[in-house]
Amino acid sequence: MTNLSFFAQNLDNKSRDIIIQNGEELYNDESRRKLVFEISEVRAKKIEIALYGPSVTVRHSDPKFVMEVIPVEKDESNRLAPIVIYGEFPEEGSSDWVNNVCNEIQGVISNQIKRTLQNGTLESIKKWLNDELEAKKKKVQFQRNLISLSTSFFLPLAVSLLLQFQGWQLTLLQIGGLIGLINLLVMSLQIFLINSHQSKFNLK
Amino acid sequence: MIEIFIAFAVGAVVSGSVVYKWEDIFYSLQGKKIAVLGAKRVGKTTLFKYMEKGILIEQYNQTANREDVERIRIKLGDLDIRLKKTDDLPGSGSTDGLGHDSIDQYYKWKQLFEEADLVLYLVRTDMLLKHDSETEKRADDDLKQIQIWIKELDATERKQFFIVGNHWDSDPVYKNLTPDQRGNYQSQFTSLPIVKRMIQLAGGAAKVKVTLGSLANENDANYLIQTIFRQVEK
Numbered sequence: 100m101t102n103l104s105f106f107a108q109n110l111d112n113k114s115r116d117i118i119i120q121n122g123e124e125l126y127n128d129e130s131r132r133k134l135v136f137e138i139s140e141v142r143a144k145k146i147e148i149a150l151y152g153p154s155v156t157v158r159h160s161d162p163k164f165v166m167e168v169i170p171v172e173k174d175e176s177n178r179l180a181p182i183v184i185y186g187e188f189p190e191e192g193s194s195d196w197v198n199n200v201c202n203e204i205q206g207v208i209s210n211q212i213k214r215t216l217q218n219g220t221l222e223s224i225k226k227w228l229n230d231e232l233e234a235k236k237k238k239v240q241f242q243r244n245l246i247s248l249s250t251s252f253f254l255p256l257a258v259s260l261l262l263q264f265q266g267w268q269l270t271l272l273q274i275g276g277l278i279g280l281i282n283l284l285v286m287s288l289q290i291f292l293i294n295s296h297q298s299k300f301n302l303k
Numbered sequence: 304m305i306e307i308f309i310a311f312a313v314g315a316v317v318s319g320s321v322v323y324k325w326e327d328i329f330y331s332l333q334g335k336k337i338a339v340l341g342a343k344r345v346g347k348t349t350l351f352k353y354m355e356k357g358i359l360i361e362q363y364n365q366t367a368n369r370e371d372v373e374r375i376r377i378k379l380g381d382l383d384i385r386l387k388k389t390d391d392l393p394g395s396g397s398t399d400g401l402g403h404d405s406i407d408q409y410y411k412w413k414q415l416f417e418e419a420d421l422v423l424y425l426v427r428t429d430m431l432l433k434h435d436s437e438t439e440k441r442a443d444d445d446l447k448q449i450q451i452w453i454k455e456l457d458a459t460e461r462k463q464f465f466i467v468g469n470h471w472d473s474d475p476v477y478k479n480l481t482p483d484q485r486g487n488y489q490s491q492f493t494s495l496p497i498v499k500r501m502i503q504l505a506g507g508a509a510k511v512k513v514t515l516g517s518l519a520n521e522n523d524a525n526y527l528i529q530t531i532f533r534q535v536e537k
Contacts, residue, residue, distance in 0.1 A: 108365045108393070112343045113437070116407055128406065136410035139369040139392075167368065176344055179364040 101200050104134055106183040107212050110174045117212055122203070124211070138185045141165045148227045152219030157227060161235075162188040166224065168204075170214035182208060192232040201225050247289050255281050329384055331535045336387040337375065338415045340449075341425030342441045343394035346469040349518045350425070350528075351375075351391045359524060366393045369411065377532070390415055396441045409448055416452050421463050421535065424449070424505070428468035428515055431495055432476070439497045446504035453506060464505045465512045465531055468492060472517040489515050 105119040118125040118134060125131050143160040158165045167181040174180045184204060189196055201221050208214050258281055262269070269277065339347045343365070352360050354375045375386040392415060393408050416422060424445065430438035456462070471477045471488070480488055492498060493513050505511045512534045516527030 106367060108343070108367055112365075113396070118407065131407045132410050135407045136414075139390075139411045145371070165368065169364070174365055181364050181367045183368045 101196070101203050102186060103200065103203050103207070104138070104185040105207050105212065106135065106138060106185070107214070108174070108180060110172060110180055112174055112176065119207055119211055122207065122211075134185075138165055138183060141185075148223050150219075150226050151222040153217035153223070155220055155223045155227075159231065162190075164188070164231075168208075168216060168220050168224070170208065170216055172214050180214075182212060182214065188231065188235065192235060194229065197225055197228045197232065200228060250288055251285050254285055328532060328535060332377070332384045332386065332421075332532060334385065334387060335420035336389055336418055337421045337423065338389065338412075338419035339391070339423045339425060340412055340416070340445070341394055342396035342427075342438070342445070345394065345425040345427055346518050347394060347425055348391055350423075350469075350524075353518065353524050354386075354528065359518065359521060366391055368393065377528070389419070395445050406444075406448070412448075413452055416449065417456065419462065421465070422449075423465045423467050423531065424501075425467050425469050426501075427473075428471040428492060429474035429477075430470075431468070431497060432474055432492060434495075442497060442501055443504075446501045450504040450506075463512070463535060464510060465514055465534070466498070466501055466505070467527070467531060468513070468515040469518060469527075471515050472519040472523065485515075489513070 102121060104121075105117070107117045109116060116131075118131050120130075120134060125134065141158045141160050141163050143158040145156050145158050148155050148157055154169055156167045164186055166184040168184065169179050169181050172180060186200065201224060204224065205216065205221060208216055255278070258277065339350055341347050348363055348366050348370070349360060351370075351372050352358065352363075354377070355372050370391040372389045372391050374388065377384045377386075390411075392411055395406065395408055395412070424442075426442050427435075427438055431442070453462075477488060492515055493502075498513065502508055502511045502513070512531075514527065514530045514534065516530060517523040518527065
């Protein structure tokens, strides 16, 4: 499920704007207005991702993104007529999702909006989406490592402080057993709490 | 950043019987937020780009989504006037095959309208003078909506409203006028029934200013901007 929305002004600048959500054209005024407002509220700074030729601009405020692609066709005033694409990165991203997004963009723009994307546009989008997913994976991995390191350091420290506060005198065997217990606890936390989220981004 | 130099005389600008002090204009405008609204293809983006970058763009796009207008800087004499960051929004004006009016942009327009100190509503001078029914309907519908927002706002809130007629250069009648005949041209425009109605919907002649001009070249663009800002009240 890609949950993409599309917005395009008509080329005659008179007919109703084309708004498509999840593959269906929206006709309800309230839904149209809400969607247009939602798109305009993605406030992130615009960046250009013209990696393979034609200009594609993106605003990305995780998880939402707004792209503008410029098809070949111009409006009656000879102006370029961008199409706005609005979507969200899923929690579980994969290359299949990226492919589905690109297929839907191609399908909706050619079959429903009846415009022609310039060569290289989809390739730029695909690369950007893959790069963003990769960046998200790295971010998650970094957070996971940080939590692992923090627990590995602070848990033994907390136990030591507790022992010191209680005034307990431990034998070497007891200290060894305690270290083993702490290690077991830290590893359990990492396996069952931290690593359980790893699958969401297909981390390998 | 290229600055827009507006040819204000140092000290005062005399226009008709009114004397405008540029210090007053400076303090009236400094730090204010401007909203430019209007139908599609009236020149909103051209006006913004000129105010932001000091250049008139030749090739441009339909404005399909909100565009940031980062910095508007206008130079008056030795003083720089900096306006607040604002948004360039898509124009209103489209209907389906059944004549159903599309008002997809009004939520965003309303938000900007509420935030703005100065509201410029752009219209096609040439089309209104030709009594183009679509242009008249669009303007009427937009101003009806704006009237609702004005009523919803706090009555004490001060917001300056301008009706800005663009594209007078596209009107063949205008092209044959000498500069001293422009006053009659403006009178003809403001006496149009649709313009009178727009003024009434936006709060009446005492609150609404009407300015005509063109963005066809830099001289015209400077003249238009100068004429608008000269009328801003303190």
